[in-house]
Amino acid sequence: MSYIDLKSAPKREDRLKACIAHGSTICEMAGAKGKKSCLQNDGDRSFTQGSICLLLPALAMLNTLPDNVVLVHSAIGCGSCTHSQNANVRFGSSVRQGKVKDGVWLSTAMNEVDVISGGEEKLEQAIIEADRRYKPFSITVVAACVPGIIGDDIDGVIQRIQPEVNARLLPVHCEGFKTKIWATAYDAVYHGIGRTLLREGEQAATGDGLSPFKGLERLPNTVNLMNVSSMGRVDELELERLLKTLGLDVNIFPVFTHPDSMVKATQAALSISTCPTHDDYFLSYLEERFGVPALIRHMPIGIENTGLWLRDVAARFGFEEQAEQIIAREEQELNDALAIFRPLFEGKKVFISAGEFRALATARLLEELGFQVAGIRSFHHDEFAEVEYQKLANSSTEDYVIDIANVQPFEEANLLKKLKPDLFLGHANGNGTAAKLGIPTHVIYHTALSYIGYKGVYEIARRLHRQLKNPIYNRKLSDNVRLPYRDEWYGASPFAYINTQGGTAA
Amino acid sequence: MSDNFIERARYTCAQGGAAATVTALPGGIPILHSPSGCAGNFAWTQNGGSGLQVGGYCGTLAIPSTSIQERDVVFGGDERLREQVESTIKVMDGRIYAVLTSCVSEVIGDDIKSIVADFRGQGVPIIGAETAGFKGNSYKGYDLVLQSLFSDFLEQGVAKKKKRVNLWGVVPSFDPFWRGNLEEVRRLLEALGLEVNSFFLDVDTIEGIRQSASASLNIVISHSYGLEAAGVFEAVHGTPYVSLPLPVGASATESFLRAVGKKAGVRSTQTEAVIKSEKKRYYHYLEPLTDCFNDLDLQRYAVVVGDSNYAVALTKFLADDLGWLPELAVCTDPLQIHEQDRLQEQLKHLESRYPVKLVFESDGSQVIHHLREKWPSAGSGRYQNVFGPAFVIGSSLDRELALEIGAPHLSVSFPVANRAILDRGYTGFRGGLRLIEDLIGAIVAGR
Numbered sequence: 015m016s017y018i019d020l021k022s023a024p025k026r027e028d029r030l031k032a033c034i035a036h037g038s039t040i041c042e043m044a045g046a047k048g049k050k051s052c053l054q055n056d057g058d059r060s061f062t063q064g065s066i067c068l069l070l071p072a073l074a075m076l077n078t079l080p081d082n083v084v085l086v087h088s089a090i091g092c093g094s095c096t097h098s099q100n101a102n103v104r105f106g107s108s109v110r111q112g113k114v115k116d117g118v119w120l121s122t123a124m125n126e127v128d129v130i131s132g133g134e135e136k137l138e139q140a141i142i143e144a145d146r147r148y149k150p151f152s153i154t155v156v157a158a159c160v161p162g163i164i165g166d167d168i169d170g171v172i173q174r175i176q177p178e179v180n181a182r183l184l185p186v187h188c189e190g191f192k193t194k195i196w197a198t199a200y201d202a203v204y205h206g207i208g209r210t211l212l213r214e215g216e217q218a219a220t221g222d223g224l225s226p227f228k229g230l231e232r233l234p235n236t237v238n239l240m241n242v243s244s245m246g247r248v249d250e251l252e253l254e255r256l257l258k259t260l261g262l263d264v265n266i267f268p269v270f271t272h273p274d275s276m277v278k279a280t281q282a283a284l285s286i287s288t289c290p291t292h293d294d295y296f297l298s299y300l301e302e303r304f305g306v307p308a309l310i311r312h313m314p315i316g317i318e319n320t321g322l323w324l325r326d327v328a329a330r331f332g333f334e335e336q337a338e339q340i341i342a343r344e345e346q347e348l349n350d351a352l353a354i355f356r357p358l359f360e361g362k363k364v365f366i367s368a369g370e371f372r373a374l375a376t377a378r379l380l381e382e383l384g385f386q387v388a389g390i391r392s393f394h395h396d397e398f399a400e401v402e403y404q405k406l407a408n409s410s411t412e413d414y415v416i417d418i419a420n421v422q423p424f425e426e427a428n429l430l431k432k433l434k435p436d437l438f439l440g441h442a443n444g445n446g447t448a449a450k451l452g453i454p455t456h457v458i459y460h461t462a463l464s465y466i467g468y469k470g471v472y473e474i475a476r477r478l479h480r481q482l483k484n485p486i487y488n489r490k491l492s493d494n495v496r497l498p499y500r501d502e503w504y505g506a507s508p509f510a511y512i513n514t515q516g517g518t519a520a
Numbered sequence: 521m522s523d524n525f526i527e528r529a530r531y532t533c534a535q536g537g538a539a540a541t542v543t544a545l546p547g548g549i550p551i552l553h554s555p556s557g558c559a560g561n562f563a564w565t566q567n568g569g570s571g572l573q574v575g576g577y578c579g580t581l582a583i584p585s586t587s588i589q590e591r592d593v594v595f596g597g598d599e600r601l602r603e604q605v606e607s608t609i610k611v612m613d614g615r616i617y618a619v620l621t622s623c624v625s626e627v628i629g630d631d632i633k634s635i636v637a638d639f640r641g642q643g644v645p646i647i648g649a650e651t652a653g654f655k656g657n658s659y660k661g662y663d664l665v666l667q668s669l670f671s672d673f674l675e676q677g678v679a680k681k682k683k684r685v686n687l688w689g690v691v692p693s694f695d696p697f698w699r700g701n702l703e704e705v706r707r708l709l710e711a712l713g714l715e716v717n718s719f720f721l722d723v724d725t726i727e728g729i730r731q732s733a734s735a736s737l738n739i740v741i742s743h744s745y746g747l748e749a750a751g752v753f754e755a756v757h758g759t760p761y762v763s764l765p766l767p768v769g770a771s772a773t774e775s776f777l778r779a780v781g782k783k784a785g786v787r788s789t790q791t792e793a794v795i796k797s798e799k800k801r802y803y804h805y806l807e808p809l810t811d812c813f814n815d816l817d818l819q820r821y822a823v824v825v826g827d828s829n830y831a832v833a834l835t836k837f838l839a840d841d842l843g844w845l846p847e848l849a850v851c852t853d854p855l856q857i858h859e860q861d862r863l864q865e866q867l868k869h870l871e872s873r874y875p876v877k878l879v880f881e882s883d884g885s886q887v888i889h890h891l892r893e894k895w896p897s898a899g900s901g902r903y904q905n906v907f908g909p910a911f912v913i914g915s916s917l918d919r920e921l922a923l924e925i926g927a928p929h930l931s932v933s934f935p936v937a938n939r940a941i942l943d944r945g946y947t948g949f950r951g952g953l954r955l956i957e958d959l960i961g962a963i964v965a966g967r
Contacts, residue, residue, distance in 0.1 A: 060603050060604075060607050061584070061604065061607035061608065061610075061611050062556070062584070062585055062586070062587045062604065063559070063581060063582055063583060063584055063585060064552055064554070064556060064557075064558060064559020064560060064563075064581055064583045064584070064585035064587070065556040065557065065559060065560050065581060065585070065587065066556070066557050066559075066560030066561070066564075067555055067556055067557020067558075067560065067561075068557070069557055069561070070557065070560055070561065070564060085525065088623075088653070089533050089623050089652070089653030089654040090526065090529055090531070090532070090533050090653060090654075090656075090657055091532040091533025091534075091535065091536050091558075091561060091562075091565075091653040091657075091658075092533070092561065092653065093561075094529060094531070094532035094533070094536065094561060094562075094564075094565040094569075095560070095561045095563075095564030095565055095568070096528075096568070097564070097565050097567075097568030097569040097935045097937065098564040098565065098567040098568030098569075098937075099564065099568070100568060100937065101568065101937060116528070116917065116919075116920060118527070118528070118885075119527075119528055120525040120526065120527050120528075121525060121526050121529055122524065122525050123525065123526045123529070124654050125654050125655075125656075126654055126655065128654065129623075129627065129654050136524055139523070139524040140522075140524035140525040142524075143522055143524050143525065144525065147522075147885075159555060159622075159623055159624050160623050160627075160653070160654060163593060163623070163624055163627045163628075164627065190555040190556065190557040190558075191555035191588060191589055191590055191592075191593060191624050192589075192590050194556060194587070194589060196557070420556065421560075421581045423581055423582050424582070424611055424612075442564075442567070443560070443563045443564065443567060443574060443580050443581055444581065446574075446575070446580065446582075447582070495577075497582075498549065498577050498578040498582060498612050498613055498614070499611060499612060499613060500610070500611060500612065500613040501613075502610075503610075503611050511607060511611075
């Protein structure tokens with residue numbers, strides 16, 4: 015029995031031994047020493063700050079699906095994050111489909127009565143009414159904490175009600191209290207897609223291996239390019255450009271993909287991930303059930319990583335030589351173009367904060383631009399990233415701090431006061447601490463900006479150059495506002511509140 | 521309106537409103553007794569809906585949270601909460617701490633009251649509120665925090681001061697214009713000679729809040745938000761309250777000042793003098809708009825979509841000050857019948873006597889159907905009395921409606937994704953001028 019046969023995807027702390035509370039260094043993370051405790055027994059914090067849960071990245075994906083209604087089953091607040099994510103839906107549908115469109119998201123708004131007497135009946139009625147009112151192709155029924163804690167069986171509801179509605183119903187389990195690793199979101203969404211939209215076509219292995227979804231042909235030159243919303247259209251276009259130079263057709267999956275056409279993913283000759291944190295769960299499924307092999311190494315952020323990523327793809331098709339030519343040409347052109355920016359970057363210290371793979375790949379990119387890495391905060395850690403830590407350990411002359419933390423700005427504030435970097439790159443809603451300390455900042459992820467491939471390197475360089483040419487906004491801000499931490503905190507160890515088995519790791 | 525779901529809810533849950541409210545207090549530190557994701561959900565909500573303002577001194581992902589997990593659900597989260605409050609006091613520099621419970625911590629039945637009381641007993645400035653998301657929306661959370669603040673934080677038994685008042689009724693972040701709206705009303709009250717505590721402005725202090733039971737009148741500029749808290753205040757501290765509609769523009773503010781002046785014991789000559797001077801300024805600035813207002817034919821039909829405060833206040837301003845034709849007003853809040861009646865009552869007594877239809881509808885996509893009902897299809901042929909020229913004032917989610925009826929649009933009520941709002945407000949005389957600028961600015965943007 016594989017994971018997909020379970021009602022919901024397993025949490026990543028179980029499946030991948032992923033962890034979120036560890037203070038370490040690049041050398042330690044790159045070697046085996048000292049890491050065991052983190053991977054097998056995650057620490058915890060006796061002081062924690064709020065963060066996100068898997069519901070947020072899950073909704074970021076689901077809201078992009080055309081002709082789909084997102085129905086969140088929980089109290090009224092769960093999913094209100096969509097107000098921000100809707101900007102990506104509007105912009106994304108405008109650049110992809112030529113029309114600005116708001117996402118359609120609903121809440122069953124469970125109240126005190128529902129909590130006591132159960133919300134299944136309300137959910138049934140909500141599904142029926144949503145089906146009639148919006149006539150969507152699919153309804154993704156997303157369970158958040160409340161049904162999880164009172165024991166509503168959304169899979170049972172879906173099974174009962176599916177025959178009564180036209181829309182395809184996809185269950186997506188996002189009970190936030192059940193996993194501290196929000197990357198479980200990707201598994202949860204993929205799980206719903208796999209179990210519902212790609213299930214009935216499952217076929218047994220034939221003589222020449224597994225076949226695509228029933229009746230469909232294998233497309234020998236088509237590759238799946240996985241995008242769980244970590245790339246905007248501009249980044250998709252950059253990777254499409256590179257893959258097309260190799261003569262490949264690109265099927266982007268799953269954001270902004272009509273649920274009816276998702277079966278196409280089973281026809282591809284290869285699935286290419288841009289980030290193991292996102293895709294390992296689903297790519298294993300596509301491989302096991304539909305015979306689509308997968309590439310899941312290297313994030314194409316930075317010059318070296320983009321080359322490694324492209325070489326891997328080319329090798330699968332026997333296009334090694336073309337790849338070398340393309341890479342040589344691209345790197346030459348890019349390096350020439352970067353020359354005017356480099357003097358401003360040389361030797362400047364940078365602190366990077368993001369999801370693990372993105373943080374590490376971006377760190378490598380910044381080194382390539384001439385920056386010196388002063389520290390990295392990865393939102394979680396799992397085994398996929400080991401090779402990335404090794405890349406960075408090899409390229410750095412000095413050891414530096416690695417903070418494994420699901421954000422936790424207090425640790426960051428402490429570290430930044432000590433390290434005094436010249437630049438900070440952080441995720442959405444994650445640059446405020448550095449900005450209030452007067453450090454120049456830049457957002458490490460935004461779907462309207464370019465980050466990926468060779469173009470991404472250039473555009474990041476261009477933006478950082480712009481930021482560093484006049485960083486006065488943050489400086490003035492820091493002269494006039496203060497962070498909410500006590501002075502004593504800055505004197506303590508940044509990891510003073512991390513407890514590991516056997517005591518405090520400080 | 522559906523009985524089974526709410527479409528694109530224009531608020532978040534009680535805990536989200538509560539957290540924004542605590543963040544807005546001077547030195548306020550929320551402590552969420554929640555799974556880890558609640559704080560992030562609120563941060564992204566404000567990011568997308570609060571006019572580009574997120575957090576404050578201690579907001580967004582800086583907010584302390586117990587981040588309870590499955591094991592706490594099984595074994596209870598009391599110990600984790602104690603540990604978190606203790607460590608929060610050591611790390612976070614606050615003037616007031618507030619423990620806010622969530623769906624998960626309330627279902628598992630953690631005893632936050634005694635934990636909060638223990639810390640308070642040790643001299644920690646801390647309150648607690650039961651703000652589970654299933655208790656209601658962000659407006660409810662605002663009210664719950666105020667209730668705790670009033671009953672557990674304010675000094676009791678302080679002597680009343682005659683000209684001292686407290687002011688509330690707009691919800692931080694969930695009225696994207698909350699700061700500007702409070703500031704202008706405060707300015708006008710001060711012009712009446714009153715001493716004002718408004719809890720959430722930069723001029724407010726935690727000591728002023730602690731002493732706020734000395735007020736002889738509480739002024740709630742809402743018919744919906746903060747009213748239960750006003751009842752608690754009266755019961756605990758004996759200060760009566762007056763609930764008045766959010767005063768937007770000259771006419772509403774004039775009535776507001778008279779009503780407050782009367783209740784607060786301001787001499788009517790003083791009230792009239794303030795009104796006179798404010799109106800003089802207002803019309804002094806409005807006067808030169810007259811030519812363009814007429815030459816460009818700037819009168820509009822309008823659809824107003826908003827929360828309980830704005831749906832009525834904006835409609836009244838359009839009808840009674842600007843001379844526009846607000847055919848349809850839509851209140852997107854879930855309200856009790858008696859609350860709905862209070863709002864209906866407001867629009868029955870418009871000075872212009874313009875017949876506005878006020879409906880209660882949570883789902884933006886249904887507004888067009890209400891409009892078609894109010895203004896049926898104009899028929900066919902050469903001569904059609906269409907609904908136009910029209911204007912849509914609502915949230916950024918009402919751009920779809922504006923597009924459909926071919927009208928310009930202004931986002932005022934939450935969510936406001938497409939405007940940056942710092943100290944702008946629409947209350948009072950000055951707010952009325954701002955609103956005219958913004959409405960007409962949207963019409964003539966392509967000029």
